[in-house]
Amino acid sequence: MNGTATATAKPPFGYLAEFESVRAVYKAAEKVRDAGFKHWDVHSPFPIHGMDEAMGLGRSVLSWLVFFGGATGALTAFILQGFTQIALYPTIVQGKPANLNTIPAFFPVIFELTILFSAFTVLFGIMGLNQLPRLNHPLFSSKNFCRFSDDGFFIVIEGRDSKFSKEKTKAFLEEIGAKEVELVEDDA
Amino acid sequence: MSAHKSVKDLPEDGEKFDIKKVSKLLGMLFSVGILTTIACAVIFLNQEWRATMAYSWLFAFIFFFTLALGGLFWTLLHNATNSGWGVAVRRLMENLGLMLPWLFVFALPFVVIPDVRGALWEWMGERREMISEAEDYAASHLETETAEWEEKVREARARFSEVRSGIESGMAKATPGEKAFLQEKLDAETAAFDALKSEDAAPTVESIKAHHMKESNVLLYNKGGFLNMGFWFFRFIAYFVILTLLIRFLRGLSVRQDADGDEKRTMLARRMSCGFLPLFAVVTTFAVIDWLMCLDYTWFSTMWGVYLFAGSALSSMAVLVLVLTYLRNLGYLRDVVTEEHYHIMGKLMHAFVIFWAYISFSQYFLIWYANITEETRFFLMRNTGHWNTVSILLVVCHFFIPFLALLQKRVKTTPRLLCAVSLWMIAMHIIDMYWIVIPERGPSLGAGVVVPGAIFFDVLAFTAVGALLAYIFLRSLGKDSLYPCRDPRLEESINLMN
Amino acid sequence: MGNFFPRWSNLLPLKLAFCLVVLGLAVACAMAYYFTPKYTRVGYMPSQPVAFDHSIHVTQLGLDCRYCHSFVEESPHSNVPTTQTCYNCHSVVQKDNPKLAPVHESMETGEPIHWVQIHQPPDYVFFNHSVHIARGVSCQRCHGQVDEMETVYHAEPHSMGWCLNCHRAPEKHLRPQREVFNLTWKPEDEDRETFYRETADLAGLSYEELLGASREKFGFEEMDEPMSQREVGGVLKEAWGVSPPEGCAGCHR
Amino acid sequence: MPNGTTTADEAMKGPQGVAREPLVLNNRSMNWITERICGVVENRQPLLWWVLFLPSLALAGLLAFCLVYLVSTGVGVWGNNQPVAWGWAITNFVFWIGIGHAGTLISAILFLMRQRWRTSINRAAEAMTLFAVMCAGIFPVFHVGRFWMAWFLAPIPNANAIWQNFKSPLLWDVFAVSTYFIVSVIFWYLGLVPDLATIRDRCKPGIKKLLYGMFALGWRGGNRHWRHYEMGYLLLAALSTPLVLSVHSVVSFDFATSVVPGWHTTIFPPYFVAGAIFGGFAMVLTLMIPARAIYGLQDLITHKHVDNMAKIILLTGSIVGYAYIMELFIAWYGGNKFESDAFHMRILSGPYTTYYYCMFFCNVISPQIFWFRWARHNLWVVMAVCMCVNAGMWFERFVIIVTTLARDFVPGAWGFYKATWVEKSTFLGTFGFFLMCFLLFLRFLPVIAVGEVKGVLPESNPHHGDDEH
Secondary structure, three states: OOOOOOOOOOOOOOOEEEEOOHHHHHHHHHHHHHOOOEEEEEOOOOOOHHHHHHHOOOOOOHHHHHHHHHHHHHHHHHHEEEEHHHHHHHOOOOOOOOHHHHHHHHHHHHHHHHHHHHHOOOOOHHHHHHHOOOOOOHHHHHHHHHHHHOOOOEEEEEEEOOOHHHHHHHHHHOOOOOOOOEEEEOOO | OOOOOOOOOOOOOOOOOOHHHHHHHHHHHHHHHHHHHHHHHHHHHHHHHHHHHHHHHHHHHHHHHHHHHHHHHHHHHHHHHOOOOOOHHHHHHHHHOHHOOOOOHHHHHHHOOOOHHHHHHHHHHHHHHHHHHHHHHHHHHHHHHHHHHHHHHHHHHHHHHHHHHHHHHHHHHHOOOHHHHHHHHHHHHHHHHHHHHHHHHHHOOHHHHHHHHHHHHHHHHHHHHOOOOHHHHHEEEEEHHHHHHHHHHHHHHHHHHHOOOOOOHHHHHHHHHHHHHHHHHHHHHHHHHOOHHHHOOOOOOOOHHHHHHHHHHHHHHHHHHHHHHHHHHHHOOOOOOHHHHHHHHHHHHHHHHHHHHHHHHHHHHHHHOOOHHHOOOOHHHHHHHHHHHHHHHHHHHHHHHHHHHHOOOHHHOOOOOOHHHHHHHHHHHHHHHHHHHHHHHHHHHHHOOOOOOOOHOOOOOHHHHHHHHHHHHHHHOOOOOOOOOOOOOHHHHOOOOO | OOOOOHHHHHHHHHHHHHHHHHHHHHHHHHHHHHHOOHHHHHOOOOOOOOOOHHHHHHOOOOOHHHHOOOOOOOOOOOOOOOHHHHHHOOOOOOOOOHHHHHHHHHHHHHOOOOOOOOOOOOOOOOOEEEEHHHHHHHHHHHHHOHHOHHHOOOOOOOOHHHHHHHOHHHHHOOOOOOHHOOOOOOHOOHHHHHHHHHHHHOOEEEOOHHHHHHHHHHHOOOOOOOOOOOHHHHHHHHOOOOOOOOOHHHHOO | OOOOOOOOHHHOOOOOOOOOOOOHHHOOOOOHHHHHHHHHHHHHOHHHHHHHHHHHHHHHHHHHHHHHHHHHHHHHHHOOOOOOOHHHHHHHHHHHHHHOHHHHHHHHHHHHHHOOOHHOHHHHHHHHHHHHHHHHHHHHHHHHOOOOHHHHHHHOOOOOOOOOOOHHHHHHHHHHHHHHHHHHHHHHHHHHHHHHHHHHHHOOOOHHHHHHHHOOOOOEEEHHHHHHHHHHHHHHHHHHHHHHHHHHHHHHHHHHHOOHHHHHHOOOHHHHHHHHHHHHHHHHHHHHHHHHHHHOOOOOHHHHHHHHHHHHHHHHHHHHHHHHHHHHHHHHOOHHHHHHHHHHHHHHHOOHHHHHHHHHHHHHHHHHHHHHHHHHHHHHHHHHHHHHHHHHHHHHHHHHHHHHHHHOOOOOHOOOOOOOHHHHHHHHHHHHHHHHHHHHHHOOOOOOHHHHHHOHHHHHOOOOOOOOO
């Protein structure tokens, strides 16, 4: 909207190329990967099966984070219950002793807190790894881009990629089957 | 990402397992099986060892029974859920289930030798004793009891006439209100007296017997409707007849489809499997109630059937993984089964590891928490002394270790690793079954906690049943194609993507 | 079409989250301090209709607690003295002191003095003064150094946790029964021989037995070493068999 | 996968042979799906929405009134007393918590099993879960009497220097239900993020765009994001599955850990879980069959969906039946006098035998009609059975709680329980609150997971059309 004066000084955010179908964007992604680009992404209304391999991405590290999140939860619950029931407030109720032999009775809460902590790790893990929330982004200034959430399939090659060049990249994108290529400025 | 595979590229008649390739193994299994079976037979013939051996045999039998039962379950589930992924391995499930009719042969000692079943299921002997004792008692006491009853009636008559005359004399000078009250009293007295002197109240052999049985063992008497020999035999036969019919019907459909490729057979199998599932549930539940829960007829748990089912489905999936890998190593099923199938089988194993833990924890937990005398016996026996070590071992090794192992995708998709887990799971299932059957032996036979030396019998029985069944299983693999080669869903299955 | 959200909105969520965390911690700390009886009760010092000075009566004049709170040993409730009790002395002493005007007025009209109650357990708590007194819990343990107060105030929180502190470890607070009303008593002042001779009777042991057992347990060597609260309380707890209730039904009946 | 022009009429007849049915009928395009689902949120609501919303609002008001009346007057306005101290309050709690199980079940278990038909119904079912759990939470909170003291259940240090009794099933319940609610909210919200982005991108700048935009977190649909998102979603599904099982198991522990006859039986945990799924699916169908008709979503929520859910109802209903029979068998077989008497009282001689037979008919007999395809494909029959099941599951909880408490060990302590108008109105009010929340959800959020439905279209497979050459 604004950004006309400074846009020339700054490098552009990148090229936004639209593709016809899932199949087309998938094939194109394989080519972009093979061309050796680093800072690029495929935008689609839903996750495309097999796109991680097509883009050459590995497995998400989220599962490890969640494993440790869950372990923290289990430990928290164990310490919370052990500490309060055995050390701080040992009462003999339900005919159960106030020592570690009562551990079966602690299982339900250990389980619940494991799940709770894991779920929080998932939520904040996704937000952290994806650097969300991010409400303002150069891509949003493209009128065309908003169709990514409807039925548009896009490949974005960013300007900060070392292989990026204003002319060649555009030609490359058109060559791999882009329907329309648009230069997105880093204005916002 | 591999290219789409077509059924057309596969051999038209499927792959047949050539048993000649494994003739050495078969020969070994057969000879070991026969030798150990003879040894077992010798032990059974020995009066002194028979009871000890009975438990060993039950342990061996029930372990393999649960495996075969699991084969049937997976076949049923696969058909009923209209599933596509498992077509490639369905024949293996069917073959595993097909061991059920054979297991009847191995169950024969329980039916044929009275001492064997008597040693295992004490209610049989106790019940017989209870009945004969009650009969003797009834026969010898009929006269005295009748005399006693007559005496009682006589006394009551005297008392009744006294009361009646008293009331009647009182009625003469009573107010209307009092009259009604006295009349009521008189009616009650008359009714009580009539009841006592009526023919029904007269002691008979039957009534004395029933009364005596109730007195001597009320629990066994009350359970007589379920725990009696006639019904027990009927159930025993019925279980095997039903299970045999189920598996033969489904496998028959499947094999006939190999020849004609008729889609309708798939539809029929699906419809029938849905209907068979309730039947399967009932048979499984009562079979394990009969054979395992009744090892101690005083103990009970509503969860019992589900608990055995969970272990059965889990370990039979492990067996399927092992058999599959074995066949693939021999060069079969290479084009049909991929790592994706392993992945799903691994996931199912994982699910059942959790399910087993859930069920067994719930069962233990509720009994432990409520702490009611009649229920805790089972766990008192297994959570004290050396058996407690086994219990704790089960918690750690039947749940935590495989759970953590199967958490990783790599383990589920690598056949070698999944086989290791499967072997582990089967070992744990052996221990689980041992832990269910064997602790009952020592106390039942009056030989302390553990019968010394009996473990050799256990190993022997296990080897005998195992080797022979493995022999039969391998041979039955060779009869038909190793996968349903004309199943309409085969293409979907071989292109499986997780 | 440009971005709907301005650029500064990108960092806003993080800033907000940070502020929320700080705010949350602040609120938690504030509540932990200000919403507990430690804060809400302790220090409560209402002005009474008569400016009665405990420090004069107790410390200077040496009046025993029981002179005024006469039923504290027998009754669950500790009574507040009647006007007549005041008049025992003040009909003569300081008769014309203007501070005593409400007392005279009360005496004339028969209307009791409206003392403001300071220590008030909730109605669902059954607290019995007499049992505590009978087992060596001094007034001062719950009401503070009343003997030095010019105006009485709430010295201890009287929260449930505070009660439980003592119920869980009574040995930290017990003293010989004769010293319950001695608000200046210290364990160091206690004479060991007297203490053990008295306590041996309570414990049903001989003096030598009790002394020997304690010597082992508390590790003193000389008889004239000063005694510690641990020793006094520990021995008394054993001797009396004190095991205060820790379950709910002990106080909430 | 053959995908001709299957229409709703053809789908009615069911699958021909073994071919797989398409999940979206009439070959709809992605844009059509977006328009249709977002249209529900963006367009004016149909008259029927208002017709349903206003009475729901009124009933929710009744709930508020009843609760205010309860608190201001005292818990005595409810009919519970000794010996039946739990009565309707806990019956309703277990009932609503059970309803709340289908949502996460559909989302999690069916997701893990790669049952792609879940995509059309999971969003609504999850929303239903949340509202049902809210309704459930009301009852125990107010049942404690002084509900402003309910924070005593949280394990935080306080001036009382005591700690919760972690050996108590009731405390496990607190943990289980609150964990379940939080995880369900996370699951639901995570699934909503891409769809909120869809609505955001369609909004004109304004307050709506601001709100949807804020909650969409600036989602851009990049595959580098989808990668973590998909993994996270999978993990949440994997976590929610045992969580669903645990919640109702823990609820069953409230009963089964005791020694009370009729409560203490080891099959309770799986039996409660099956019952919860059973009742939950019935409620999903009860809500979704009208909703799809009102908003014209028949191409997305097809007969296949109804058929599958009917089958799950049949399955879980039969599992519940298995548990009933096992309970009866073991009550007789176990030889415990009190246990067998408790069941004798339930089915033959007690004051509440009618409830038992209602329960048995509604839960075990009525779903058996789903063995027949015509019944699963006749929406009226499906609705009728679902209503039966909704009622039957309430009866089940009533039978378990009230008949047992009214007739426990000592005849001298027996009693009779009758609910007051306050309890009845409160229960009715929760239905109002539930429906109100659900209607508001329909109004403001995408009722179907837009992105996920697009993902099950044949053309969403990157290899779609690879063979045709």
